[in-house]
Amino acid sequence: MKTFPMFLAMAGRRVVIAGGGEQAAQKARLMLKTEAKLVFLAETLEDELAALVASGRAEHHAGGVSVDAFAGAALAFIATGCPGRDAALAGLARAAGVVVNVVDQPGLCDAYTPSIVDRDPLVVAIGTEGAAPVLARQVKTRMEEMLEPRLGDFVAMAGRMREAVARRVPRAGRRAFWRWAFSEAPRRLHASGAEREAASALKQAIAAGGAPDVQGEGLISLVGAGPGARDLLTLRAVQRLQEADVIFYDRLVDPEVLELARRDAERVFVGKEVGACAWPQERIDAVIVAAARKGRRVVRLKSGDPGIFGRATEELAAARAQGVTVEIVPGVTAASAAGAAMGRSLTERGETDRVVFATGTCREGDAAPDWGAICAPGTTLALYMGVRKAGEIEHSLLCAGVPGGSEVEIVCSVSTAQERHVACRLDRLASTVAGQGVKNPAIIFVRHPKPRVEALDAAQPARRLAVAG
Ligand code: SAH
Numbered sequence: 001m002k003t004f005p006m007f008l009a010m011a012g013r014r015v016v017i018a019g020g021g022e023q024a025a026q027k028a029r030l031m032l033k034t035e036a037k038l039v040f041l042a043e044t045l046e047d048e049l050a051a052l053v054a055s056g057r058a059e060h061h062a063g064g065v066s067v068d069a070f071a072g073a074a075l076a077f078i079a080t081g082c083p084g085r086d087a088a089l090a091g092l093a094r095a096a097g098v099v100v101n102v103v104d105q106p107g108l109c110d111a112y113t114p115s116i117v118d119r120d121p122l123v124v125a126i127g128t129e130g131a132a133p134v135l136a137r138q139v140k141t142r143m144e145e146m147l148e149p150r151l152g153d154f155v156a157m158a159g160r161m162r163e164a165v166a167r168r169v170p171r172a173g174r175r176a177f178w179r180w181a182f183s184e185a186p187r188r189l190h191a192s193g194a195e196r197e198a199a200s201a202l203k204q205a206i207a208a209g210g211a212p213d214v215q216g217e218g219l220i221s222l223v224g225a226g227p228g229a230r231d232l233l234t235l236r237a238v239q240r241l242q243e244a245d246v247i248f249y250d251r252l253v254d255p256e257v258l259e260l261a262r263r264d265a266e267r268v269f270v271g272k273e274v275g276a277c278a279w280p281q282e283r284i285d286a287v288i289v290a291a292a293r294k295g296r297r298v299v300r301l302k303s304g305d306p307g308i309f310g311r312a313t314e315e316l317a318a319a320r321a322q323g324v325t326v327e328i329v330p331g332v333t334a335a336s337a338a339g340a341a342m343g344r345s346l347t348e349r350g351e352t353d354r355v356v357f358a359t360g361t362c363r364e365g366d367a368a369p370d371w372g373a374i375c376a377p378g379t380t381l382a383l384y385m386g387v388r389k390a391g392e393i394e395h396s397l398l399c400a401g402v403p404g405g406s407e408v409e410i411v412c413s414v415s416t417a418q419e420r421h422v423a424c425r426l427d428r429l430a431s432t433v434a435g436q437g438v439k440n441p442a443i444i445f446v447r448h449p450k451p452r453v454e455a456l457d458a459a460q461p462a463r464r465l466a467v468a469g
Pocket of ligand 1: 303305306308309334335386411415440442443
C-alpha cells in the first residue's frame with residue numbers, strides 16, 4: 001500500500017479550505033459530514049460558503065495568507081482553481097506541518113479523499129490510490145446497495161446499548177448477541193421502519209442475558225472453499241468465514257481465501273494432504289467438536305466441496321454424536337472448476353451422458369475399483385488424487401477395455417497462479433505425468449465417449465422414420 005486508510009478524529013478540530021468557489025464548496029460539503037470547524041481562506045466566497053460563515057459553522061479569512069493560517073489544522077484542502085496559487089498554498093500548509101490535499105494535483109497531496117459510503121457511525125472508505133476511480137465508484141455502488149439506508153441509525157442505537165450488553169450479557173454470549181442483533185430480527189425490523197420494535201427486541205434480549213435461541217450455542221460449518229480462487233467461494237461460505245470464531249483449514253486452501261475471514265478469528269492449520277496427514281482425522285474431529293461445545297462458531301474449511309473426497313462423514317458423525325449442530329456449505333469441486341478452466345462441458349450430448357468423480361487413491365486394503373464400470377462408454381471420468389497412481393490407473397483402465405486412444409486432459413492447480421493444462425492419450429498417461437512433471441493437486445479427465453450411432457441410422461432410414469412416426 002502506498003497509502004494507508006485511517007479514521008481521523010475531527011470533533012472540534014479545524015479544517016482549512018483555501019478557495020471560495022465550487023471546488024472549495026465540494027470539499028466543504030464533505031467536511032460538513034464531520035464535526036470539524038471550517039476555515040475558508042479566500043478573497044471572496046460564493047453564496048453557499050458565505051451562508052455557512054453566516055450560520056457560524058465556518059470562519060472566513062480574506063487577505064494575505066501565511067504559514068500561521070494553517071497552524072494546528074487537522075487537514076488542509078487547497079482548492080483555489082489556480083494551479084500555481086494552489087502549489088504555493090500547499091507549500092505553506094506543509095510548512096505548518098498540516099496534512100494537505102490539493103484538488104486535481106495528486107503529486108502535491110499527502111492524503112487523498114476516498115469514495116465514502118456514509119451510514120454514520122458506520123463509514124466505509126474506498127480508495128484505489130488513484131489507479132481506478134471508476135472502480136472505486138462501482139464498489140461504492142455495490143456497498144450502497146448492500147447497506148440499507150437506515151443502517152446508520154441502527155448502528156448508533158446498538159452503540160448506545162453496548163454498555164448495557166456488557167453489564168447484562170455474559171462475555172461468552174456477547175458475540176452471539178451482536179451477531180443476532182446485526183443479522184436477525186432487530187436489524188430486519190429496523191430496516192423495515194419498525195424502529196421501536198427493533199429497540200424493544202434488543203432490550204428484551206439484554207434483560208434475558210443473551211440473544212434468543214443462540215445463547216452460547218456452537219455450530220460447526222463444513223465449508224467448501226472451492227479450488228483456490230477466492231471469487232469461487234459461495235456467498236454463504238464467505239458469510240460463515242466472517243462469522244467464525246475459529247477456522248480449521250488444510251493444505252489445499254489458498255491463503256487468499258483465509259483473508260476473507262474476520263481478522264481476529266483464530267486460524268488453525270491442520271495440514272492434511274493426500275497420503276500425509278499432519279493431524280490424524282480423529283484429532284481433527286475431536287478439536288472441532290470441542291471448540292463448538294465451548295459455544296464457538298467453528299468453520300472447518302475444506303478445499304472444493306466438503307462432500308467430495310473431503311472426509312466430511314467422519315466430522316459430521318463426530319459432531320452429531322455430541323449433539324453439536326453441524327452443516328455443510330457446498331463448494332465448487334475441483335472437477336467443475338477444471339472443466340470450466342478447459343472451457344469445456346463435462347457432459348457432451350450424444351457422447352458423454354455421465355460424469356464420474358472417482359479417486360485414484362483408495363483406503364489401504366480396499367478392493368480395487370471396477371474400472372470397467374467406472375469408465376464405461378459414455379463417461380467423462382474425473383479422477384481426484386490420481387497423479388501418484390497414474391501408472392496403475394492407466395494399466396487398469398486399459399485392462400478394463402477403455403481404448404488406448406481415449407482423450408486425457410490433466411488440469412493442475414486450477415484457478416490458482418500455478419494452473420497448468422496437459423493433454424495426452426490414455427496409453428501415454430503415466431509417461432506424460434512423469435515426463436512433464438505433473439504435480440498435485442490435479443484432476444485427470446478421461447473421456448470415453450459412446451460409440452457413434454449416425455452410421456447405423458443412415459443405413460436404416462426407414463426404421464428411424466417408423467420410430468419417429
Ligand atoms: N473436496 C475436494 C477434493 C479433495 S481431495 C474437491 O471437491 O475438490 C484432493 C484432490 O482434489 C487433489 O488431489 C486433486 O485431485 C483435487 N484438487 C483439489 N484442488 C485442486 C485444484 N485447485 N486443482 C486441481 N485439482 C484439485
